[in-house]
Amino acid sequence: MDPNFLWVLSGSVLLGTSSGAIGAFAVLRKRSLLGDVLAHAALPGVCLAFMLTGAKELFPLLVGAALTGYLGVKCIDAITRWSRIKEDTALGIVLTVFFGIGVMLLTAIQHSGAGNQAGLDTFLFGQAASLVGRDVVVIAVAATMLLLAVALFFKEFKLLCFDRGFGEGLGFPMRQIDNLLMALIVMAVILGLQAVGVVLMAAMLITPAVAARYWTERLDVMVLLSALFGGLSGMAGAVVSALGPRLPTGPLIVLAATGIFLISLVAAPRRGLVAKTLRYLGTRRKVARENLLRDVYEQHELSFDGTGVASDALQGIELDRVIGESSSPGRRSRLRVAQALAKEGLLRLELTGETWICSLTPRGLQAAWDVVRRHRLWELYLTHKADLKADHVDRDADDIEHFLTPDLVARLERLLEEHHQGPRIWPSVHPLDELRR
Amino acid sequence: MDSYDLAIIVTGALVAGSCGFIGSFLILRGMALLGDAISHSVLLGIVLAFLITGDTSIVPMFVGALIFGLLTAVMVQALNRGGVEGDAATGVTFTAFFALGVVLLTAFAGRVHLDLDHVLYGEIAYVPWDLLYLGDVAIGPKALWTMGIVFLIDLLVVGAFSKEFKICSFDPGMAASLGINVALFHYLMTALVSLTTVAAFESVGAILAVAMLIVPGATAYLLTDSLGRMLGLSVAVGSLSAAGGYLLATWLDSSISGAMAATAGALFLLAFLFSPTHGVISRALARRRVGHRGESMLQ
Amino acid sequence: MHGSEIAIEVHDLSVAYHKRPVIWGIDFELPSGHLVAVVGPNGAGKSTLLKGILGLVPPTSGWVKIHGQPYHKQRRLVGYVPQRESVDWDFPTNALDVVMMGRYGHLGLLRRPGKKERAIAWECLERVGMADFAHRQISQLSGGQQQRVFLARALAQDAQVYLMDEPLAGVDAATEAAILQLLSDLRREGKTVVVVHHDLQTVADYFDWVLLLNMRLVAIGPTQEVFTAENLQKTYGGRLTLLADAAHALSLSR
Numbered sequence: 005m006d007p008n009f010l011w012v013l014s015g016s017v018l019l020g021t022s023s024g025a026i027g028a029f030a031v032l033r034k035r036s037l038l039g040d041v042l043a044h045a046a047l048p049g050v051c052l053a054f055m056l057t058g059a060k061e062l063f064p065l066l067v068g069a070a071l072t073g074y075l076g077v078k079c080i081d082a083i084t085r086w087s088r089i090k091e092d093t094a095l096g097i098v099l100t101v102f103f104g105i106g107v108m109l110l111t112a113i114q115h116s117g118a119g120n121q122a123g124l125d126t127f128l129f130g131q132a133a134s135l136v137g138r139d140v141v142v143i144a145v146a147a148t149m150l151l152l153a154v155a156l157f158f159k160e161f162k163l164l165c166f167d168r169g170f171g172e173g174l175g176f177p178m179r180q181i182d183n184l185l186m187a188l189i190v191m192a193v194i195l196g197l198q199a200v201g202v203v204l205m206a207a208m209l210i211t212p213a214v215a216a217r218y219w220t221e222r223l224d225v226m227v228l229l230s231a232l233f234g235g236l237s238g239m240a241g242a243v244v245s246a247l248g249p250r251l252p253t254g255p256l257i258v259l260a261a262t263g264i265f266l267i268s269l270v271a272a273p274r275r276g277l278v279a280k281t282l283r284y285l286g287t288r289r290k291v292a293r294e295n296l297l298r299d300v301y302e303q304h305e306l307s308f309d310g311t312g313v314a315s316d317a318l319q320g321i322e323l324d325r326v327i328g329e330s331s332s333p334g335r336r337s338r339l340r341v342a343q344a345l346a347k348e349g350l351l352r353l354e355l356t357g358e359t360w361i362c363s364l365t366p367r368g369l370q371a372a373w374d375v376v377r378r379h380r381l382w383e384l385y386l387t388h389k390a391d392l393k394a395d396h397v398d399r400d401a402d403d404i405e406h407f408l409t410p411d412l413v414a415r416l417e418r419l420l421e422e423h424h425q426g427p428r429i430w431p432s433v434h435p436l437d438e439l440r441r
Numbered sequence: 442m443d444s445y446d447l448a449i450i451v452t453g454a455l456v457a458g459s460c461g462f463i464g465s466f467l468i469l470r471g472m473a474l475l476g477d478a479i480s481h482s483v484l485l486g487i488v489l490a491f492l493i494t495g496d497t498s499i500v501p502m503f504v505g506a507l508i509f510g511l512l513t514a515v516m517v518q519a520l521n522r523g524g525v526e527g528d529a530a531t532g533v534t535f536t537a538f539f540a541l542g543v544v545l546l547t548a549f550a551g552r553v554h555l556d557l558d559h560v561l562y563g564e565i566a567y568v569p570w571d572l573l574y575l576g577d578v579a580i581g582p583k584a585l586w587t588m589g590i591v592f593l594i595d596l597l598v599v600g601a602f603s604k605e606f607k608i609c610s611f612d613p614g615m616a617a618s619l620g621i622n623v624a625l626f627h628y629l630m631t632a633l634v635s636l637t638t639v640a641a642f643e644s645v646g647a648i649l650a651v652a653m654l655i656v657p658g659a660t661a662y663l664l665t666d667s668l669g670r671m672l673g674l675s676v677a678v679g680s681l682s683a684a685g686g687y688l689l690a691t692w693l694d695s696s697i698s699g700a701m702a703a704t705a706g707a708l709f710l711l712a713f714l715f716s717p718t719h720g721v722i723s724r725a726l727a728r729r730r731v732g733h734r735g736e737s738m739l740q
Numbered sequence: 741m742h743g744s745e746i747a748i749e750v751h752d753l754s755v756a757y758h759k760r761p762v763i764w765g766i767d768f769e770l771p772s773g774h775l776v777a778v779v780g781p782n783g784a785g786k787s788t789l790l791k792g793i794l795g796l797v798p799p800t801s802g803w804v805k806i807h808g809q810p811y812h813k814q815r816r817l818v819g820y821v822p823q824r825e826s827v828d829w830d831f832p833t834n835a836l837d838v839v840m841m842g843r844y845g846h847l848g849l850l851r852r853p854g855k856k857e858r859a860i861a862w863e864c865l866e867r868v869g870m871a872d873f874a875h876r877q878i879s880q881l882s883g884g885q886q887q888r889v890f891l892a893r894a895l896a897q898d899a900q901v902y903l904m905d906e907p908l909a910g911v912d913a914a915t916e917a918a919i920l921q922l923l924s925d926l927r928r929e930g931k932t933v934v935v936v937h938h939d940l941q942t943v944a945d946y947f948d949w950v951l952l953l954n955m956r957l958v959a960i961g962p963t964q965e966v967f968t969a970e971n972l973q974k975t976y977g978g979r980l981t982l983l984a985d986a987a988h989a990l991s992l993s994r
Contacts, residue, residue, distance in 0.1 A: 036528035037474060086721045087713055088830045088879070089468075093659050096473040097709060100652030104702020107562060107649070108689075111696035129543060204543075207536035214529050250547050255540035262537040275524070382986075386764070390956045390983055391974075396752045396765035403761075407989045415982060469831060601850055608841050612827045615893075618794045618820040619845040620812065662832065666877035671832045 008136070009246055015140040016132045016238035019199050020208065020257065022147040023192040024234020025154050027209035028216060028227045030189050032165035033182075036210050037095055038077065042193040043205035044099045045076025047106025050127050050197070051113060060124065062139050062198070069194045076102050077186070103202070130201035130254030132242045139198065146195050153188055154227065161185055162223055199238065201254035207261055208234060215265040218272035237261035291406050292341045297350065297372035298379060298405075299326050300364055320354065320361035379405040381416045384423050446691075448569040450684050452585050453701060456565075456641045457679030459592040460650060461657030462599070463637050465675045466630055468658045469610045469668075474528065475514060476654045478535035479631065480638040482513040484542035484647055487639065492549060499587060503639055509538060510635025511628065539647075562696045563646035584644050591640040595633055599672075602626070607668060645698040652702035653679055656709050663712040663719045678708055745807065747772035747901050747932035748793065753802035755785070755792040760991035761800070762788045764956045764983070770934070772807070772900070775927040775946070777937040777963075780953035781976050786936045787823070789953060790903045794820055806901055816845055819899035821890050823906050829879045835889045836874040839864050842896030864892040869918060884915030891919060902926065902933045909938065920946050943967060955983055 030039060046069035053068025054060065076098045083094040110124060126134050135143075154161070160181045163171035171178045189209070196205050216229035241257030270277050303321050324330070327338035342362065345351040350368035354361050364372055379401045386397040408416070467476045486505030494501045513534055520530035565584075572579040573586050580586070599606060608616045609626045617623050634654070641650040661674035685708075686701030693700070714722045748770040755763050763785035770776065778786050791797045793804050795811050806814040819842070839861040840853050847853060865871045868888040873881060881889065887907055894902055908916050924946065926933050934951070937943060943950055943963065950967045952958035952975045959966045959974075 031526070031529050034526060034528065036526065036532050040532065083713065087663060087719060089659055089662065090471060090473075092471055093468045093473040093655060096477055096651065096655035097659055097706070099477070100649065100655060100702055101706030101709070104649055104652055104699045104706065107699030108693065108695045108703050109699075111562070111699060112693050115694045204536050204540055206532050207540070210529050210532035211536065214525055214533050217525075248548075252543065252547065255543040255547075258536050258540035259544060262533070262540065265533060265537075269523075385982065386956075390764065391958065392765045392956055393767060396767070400754070400761075400764060404986050404990060407992075408986065409989060412982065412986060412989060419982065469828075471828075604841075604844050604847070604852065605849070607833075608844055611831045611833065611838075612822065612841070614791075614796060614822040614826055615820060615841065617796050618815070618818070620815050621844075666832050666834065667837075668832050 008133075009242075011137050011140045012132045012135050012246065013239060013242045015135045015143050016199050016242035016253065016257065017235045018140075018143050018147040018238070019196050020212075020234035020236070020238025020241075021231045022150040022234075023196050023208040024212040024216075024237075025151060025227055025231035026185075026188050026192045027213040027234065028223075028230040029154075029161050029165060029185055030209050031213040031217075032223075033185065035189065037206060039189060039193050039209035040206035041076055041080065041095055041099045041102075042073040042190055043197060043202040044106070045102035046070070046073040046194060046197060047103055047127065047202050048072050048109055050124065051106055051109035054113060054124060055109070062142060066142075066194050066197075069197060070190055072102065073190055073194065077190075106202075126201070126252075127197055128201050128203055129252035130197070130199045130204070130257070132199040132245060132253040135198060143195055143198075146191060150188055150191060150195075151231070153184070157181065157184065158224070158227070165223075199241075199253055200257055201252065204254045204258045207258040208237075211258065211261040211265050212237065215261070215268040218268040218275045233261065233264045237264060287406075289341075292337070293345060294371075294375045294406055295402070296326065296338060296341050296345065297364070297368060298375045300351070300362060301369075301372040301376050304364075320352070320356075320363040323353065323360035323362045326362060375405060378408050378413060381413065381420065382408065384420050385416055388420065388423055445569045446687070448582050448585065449565055449697070450687050452568050452582060452588060452644055453565060453683030453687060453697070454680035455585065455588040455592055456644050456650075457653045457657060457683040457701065457705070458676040459588065459595050459637050460641055460653035461661070461675035461679035462592075462672055463595055463630075463633050464654035465658035465661065465672055466599075466606060466610060467634065467654060468662060470630070472630075473655050474531050475517065475631070476634055476638075477651045478513050478517065478531045479510045479634050480642070480647055480650045480654065481535040482509045482538040482542075483635055483639050483642060485509050485538045485545075487642065488542045488545045492545065503636065506639035506642075507632060507635045510638065511631055513538065514628065514631040559646070563642065563644045563649065563698050565644040565697050568644060588640050588644065591637055595637060598629070598633060602629075606630070645701065649698040649702045652705055653682070656702070656705040657682060660705070660709045660712045663709075663716045666718065678705070682708055745772045746770065746805075747774075747807060748934070749805040749808075750793065751802050751804075753789075753792050753804060754800045755788050755797050756800045757788075757797070758991060761987045762955070763792065763953070766792075766802070766953075766957045768951070768957060768960045770932065770949070770951075770960070772932045773927060773930045774932055774949040775923055776932070776934045776949040776951055776960075777943045777947035778934060778951045778953060779937060779940065779943060779975065780958075784954040784975075786953055787905050790820075790905055790934070790936065793903060794818070816897075817900040819894040819897035819902045821894045821902070821904040821907055824883065824887055824890065824909065829881075829886060831878065834875050834877055835870060835881065835885075835892075836861050836865065838878060838889050839892045839896050842893040842898075845897060860896055860898075861892070864895040865889075867895060868892045868922060882912075884911040887911050887915065887919065891922060900931055902931060904933065904935045906936050906938065908935075940972075 027039070030036060049068035049070070049072030050065050052072070053064045057064045079098045080091070080094045083089050083097065084091050113124065160171070160176060163174075163176060164178060164181050164185060168178050171181075192209065193205055196208050200208050212233035213226070213230045215233050216226045219229055220226050237257050237260040240260035241253050244256045245251045245253040268276065273279055300321070303325050304319065323342065327342060328335040342351060342353065345368065346353045349365055350371055352363045352365055382401040382404050383397040386392040386400060387394055392400075464476060467473050483506035486507070486509035487502050490501040490505030516534045517527070517530045520533065521527055525533070568582045568584045571583045573581060573583040605616070605621055605626055608619070609621065609623050613623045638650050638654070641653060645653065657679035658671075658675045660678045661671045664674055665671050682701050682705035685704040687697055689704060690697040690700035712720065714720050717723055746769050750766055750768050753763065753766040754761060766789065778789065780786050788797065792799055793811070795804070804811050806817055811818070836858070840857050842864070843853055843857040843860060847857070862871065862874065865874050868891050870885060870888050870892060873885060878886065878889065891907060894904070907919055911919065923933050923935065927948070935947070937947070944967055947963055949961065950963045951960040952966065952971050954975045959971045
């Protein structure tokens, strides 16, 4: 293994980690694309520093980058403050114009011959392989400072991102804290330029942070995860880039980060697409089951004149009356739901002659009773308290009944004490003469 | 100045003019950064089109770019709906597409008639030699024709639906209440941006196409209060940037597209300071005059 | 005279944003020729009701008819005035041009506004007392003047039914009087004007009908009958926290 590779690897990991950590705050502070501007605006600074010093020393180049990057940010402020141009356009103007000047200087240097000092154009797409031991020391020191600052000012940054006004009320110097965060973002971007390049630096701040957000609702965990994702991407990018001679590191690191983002988007426990789909299917299943149970119950009520005496529900009724006639839409899916309920012992299905008869088991009755009661409670609430007409409340109750928490049910019961009949089920407020679907 | 210079300047003016024209709407709709994102994303479409068809013909390139331009807009919106804040969604999407484009470009460098420099700076300097032939007769630079046709399409589409684009930009709520399909016009605009960007891409590269999308329009926005004049001015400012940029580049022996962006920036700065109605300095002077008059009235 | 005709008929209209119900089962029939104040606390769904009637937000249930036909067939009969803050007043255009936008619905696709539209726009600007400002860039107008331009644009739509979202928000007293005068004129011409309104003090003075809304319809009818202390208590009393909580539970569960 190339001994230099270890330097490159540690450099990339450090850069990924620190920009990931600070990126979490950049995204939450709604400064996502500021990193993009900073990176692009840094290019002319790098070129100017090179023209002035005549050598490719990392430190002066970084100073130059920081200076023009900062100038770019100030330009955005000035444009939005002094003209009617909106922030997004101002970002675009500064980004492209500074970059254009940078490209102009860069090509001028190259054409003048001095630029065969190659390396300058590695700032465009990053080349971690060009890092040497001395560079990594600079990076290590700066990255440690960054991470330390994030740890020290965690509480203040949290306030800044969440509720700046409240922080001011508490007497925190929010302006200075905002400036500090800004300075840290500048630092992270400038450091990252070597490995990732100006064009894609934005991704190092944004992508790990957005990915981390999918896994947690807590800021501290998010910052840690974001740093971890950034570090992992840096590692993956450096390793893959070492495999081929011509592969720029920047795009590889960004692709690694994008991979982590895609995994998060799909697989994160609560917010991921899989979890969301499962939740959605679960909800749909629950709704379908509860609706069917309620329909069985209400069919009983019809057959027995709606007195709602619980024991009547145990008598059987024709399945077709619950799931619809053979040609009706939705019959097949309702049949499957009925079969699932039967398997679980909530519904009894018996073939009598040519027709299937279904009836609620005692457990099924309990479950149905629960749903029907929630439905009727909600209907009562809508008619008595929200002044809705009786013929409008069924559909609303249909939606809501499945999601009323025990707490809400208890509140409904208290509120409607005068209208309902305690633990018994009372007749519906509207006629039940037709199937809902 | 010979025909070589002229071909470059005219092509550059057409690029900047069409970008500025379409870009004006992006600015007014608050979609400037979507333009930025699209012009990065189209790279992937172009590279994929090359890799699949194996040649540099123009139609697959446009199709590829159009697909990824629209895909960018759709993905940003989808992520946004999923709870990712707008700027972050934009950043995640375009960097991913662009990174993949660059990696494919380098990995298959031998097979693709494109390289990183081309992606960044374009090849406007070679425009005069890449001629379009009608039978055996050369009828002028290919890029000039492509760009000219795209500009014509932009003009025709925007001209035909000018009042729809106008009201969708100014007051989407009212537009919808009149029965105008606001989403349709949003995506139509996205398609025009992709089309224009990919045509410009060849000449000025990915990142500087964005400069031409945003900067001339913003300059024009500071110079006038009428949409029609803003569109005309953005074309004029764009063309001026192209011509000025070319001269600057020849003088400094530097990248032409970089110099065009820098010139556009300089023109913007001029408008920002000295625009008769919206310039910082002109307004300050006007305030001082009013102030003096106020004082003399008091005396 | 449309006196007995029904201008707006709303049946069981419910609207949800991101699965979270905002208005529930709204029913009413509004005879034409009335000036109606839509009144209710913040978050009661007043703007949503207007947008629901206009079909700008998809309803989860119910339907709307304008003069007996579904809205999409009657667009030309309806003029809409959105909230002033909903647009970017830095847009490069002048007052006359904004008013001409009111004619776009009558022009249809591809046709451009011409002399006739210009003349109508001028007339409408004159009616709101803004003819002197026709060529003024819209960002240079005061809030009240901007609101008048919006009203002129609605007039240019030459509608039978007007839906206005807070046209009196943030305007000076003179403009308020002028706008209210204009609204009364419209009513006298037999038009139906529905106005989202915040100032309870002026409801009884200017509006002959009132619609009280708090997530569901509390009451609608002639002001003397409906604008009562009891109904106001029902509207603003905040007894319906349960409705909001249930809507929240519903939005969480999806």
